[in-house]
Amino acid sequence: MTASQAKTIKKIALLTSGGDAPGMNAAIRSTTLYALHHGIEVIGFRHGYNGLINNEFIRLDEPSVREIVGRGGTILKSARCEEFKTCEGMKQAAKNLSAQNIDALIVIGGDGSFAGLVKFKQFYSGQTIGIPGTIDNDIDGTDHTIGFATAVDTAVNAIDKIRDTADAFERIFVVEVMGRKSGFLALNVGVACAAEHIITFENFSNPGIELQHIATKVERIKKHRGKCSHLIVSAENLYPGGANKLASDLADYAAIECIPCILGYIQRGGDPVAKDRILATHMGAHAIQELLAGNSDIMIGIEGQFCKPIALSESVEHHKGVNQNLLDIQESLQDLR
Numbered sequence: 167m168t169a170s171q172a173k174t175i176k177k178i179a180l181l182t183s184g185g186d187a188p189g190m191n192a193a194i195r196s197t198t199l200y201a202l203h204h205g206i207e208v209i210g211f212r213h214g215y216n217g218l219i220n221n222e223f224i225r226l227d228e229p230s231v232r233e234i235v236g237r238g239g240t241i242l243k244s245a246r247c248e249e250f251k252t253c254e255g256m257k258q259a260a261k262n263l264s265a266q267n268i269d270a271l272i273v274i275g276g277d278g279s280f281a282g283l284v285k286f287k288q289f290y291s292g293q294t295i296g297i298p299g300t301i302d303n304d305i306d307g308t309d310h311t312i313g314f315a316t317a318v319d320t321a322v323n324a325i326d327k328i329r330d331t332a333d334a335f336e337r338i339f340v341v342e343v344m345g346r347k348s349g350f351l352a353l354n355v356g357v358a359c360a361a362e363h364i365i366t367f368e369n370f371s372n373p374g375i376e377l378q379h380i381a382t383k384v385e386r387i388k389k390h391r392g393k394c395s396h397l398i399v400s401a402e403n404l405y406p407g408g409a410n411k412l413a414s415d416l417a418d419y420a421a422i423e424c425i426p427c428i429l430g431y432i433q434r435g436g437d438p439v440a441k442d443r444i445l446a447t448h449m450g451a452h453a454i455q456e457l458l459a460g461n462s463d464i465m466i467g468i469e470g471q472f473c474k475p476i477a478l479s480e481s482v483e484h485h486k487g488v489n490q491n492l493l494d495i496q497e498s499l500q501d502l503r
């Protein structure tokens with residue numbers, strides 16, 4: 167973390183970048199209102215870093231953030247932006263910020279957005295702050311990211327419904343959840359749904375071993391409980407070919423009939439649950455508190471009930487893995503003697 171020269175902040179810019187996450191709007195609202203409370207003008211750039219490059223922005227005032235605390239998506243729109251990965255793109259973005267005398271830039275997004283923000287410091291001399299917003303919860307330095315709690319609830323609600331029909335027909339389902347390269351959604355959703363089997367980055371070794379594990383477990387559970395429903399929750403981008411291939415491989419390997427189900431984008435949408443609204447409100451206001459304290463190049467993390475600043479460069483460099491103990495506990499609960 168670096169403390170910048172103490173100066174009065176008159177104007178800041180805000181944007182949302184990368185995968186949208188429920189609660190981003192609540193973060194936009196609290197950042198804006200807390201800044202206005204301190205007499206700071208707020209500009210919102212649209213469509214992620216594209217807005218910085220194309221100078222596409224709106225002025226954020228109280229009416230523009232009214233009644234958005236409980237809305238999913240992001241009123242500023244989000245996007246991925248290849249041009250921002252080039253020096254030309256970053257220079258143009260910095261030029262647009264300087265032309266408007268913007269003292270600080272706040273980015274609500276995931277680890278990719280933060281990696282971009284770290285590099286952007288070569289071109290932009292204002293203060294920079296990241297607010298972690300991603301359903302994946304894969305950002306080191308914070309217990310929770312905005313959107314994760316909602317995505318877990320959304321997936322759990324959907325899988326509970328799958329469980330009902332699986333139960334009625336005594337079927338086996340493999341449900342694929344999002345997470346890009348991270349297992350937080352798979353583990354937490356799997357635990358909350360009492361999944362018979364969870365496949366995540368921390369316990370997957372190769373397709374052959376996985377098929378063997380599943381076949382053994384299906385047999386064992388059948389012996390204990392008789393024919394019953396059986397849910398496998400799997401992280402995306404893990405089993406080669408995804409849930410569809412896993413289901414067809416299980417049929418070939420052990421004549422196990424298994425129905426694949428990919429939850430997909432419903433996990434990113436919907437109204438944020440109260441936990442995400444509160445987290446986003448806390449982090450948004452805390453970002454302004456850090457700016458006023460003269461801090462820069464940081465991400466706002468949460469630990470227990472307190473927000474804390476984390477060096478952006480550190481959060482980008484380190485990988486956050488899931489709680490191995492929780493994974494072990496879940497496996498023990500499915501392995502009775």
Ligand SMILES: Nc1ncnc2c1ncn2[C@@H]1O[C@H](COP(=O)(O)OP(=O)(O)O)[C@@H](O)[C@H]1O
Binds near residue numbers: 282
């Ligand atoms: N190494 C990088 N250098 C510059 N910009 C980056 C870099 N990585 C990501 N970005 C910017 O951040 C955007 C969002 O990153 P991405 O990884 O897609 O999502 P998220 O922020 O949700 O992890 C990218 O489209 C790009 O504009």
Ligand SMILES: O=P(O)(O)OC[C@H]1O[C@](O)(COP(=O)(O)O)[C@@H](O)[C@@H]1O
Binds near residue numbers: 185276299347434
């Ligand atoms: O919207 P896209 O580009 O298809 O990206 C899908 C990815 O975005 C996510 O929903 C969220 O990831 P990020 O927050 O890192 O962008 C991942 O879980 C998923 O793999």
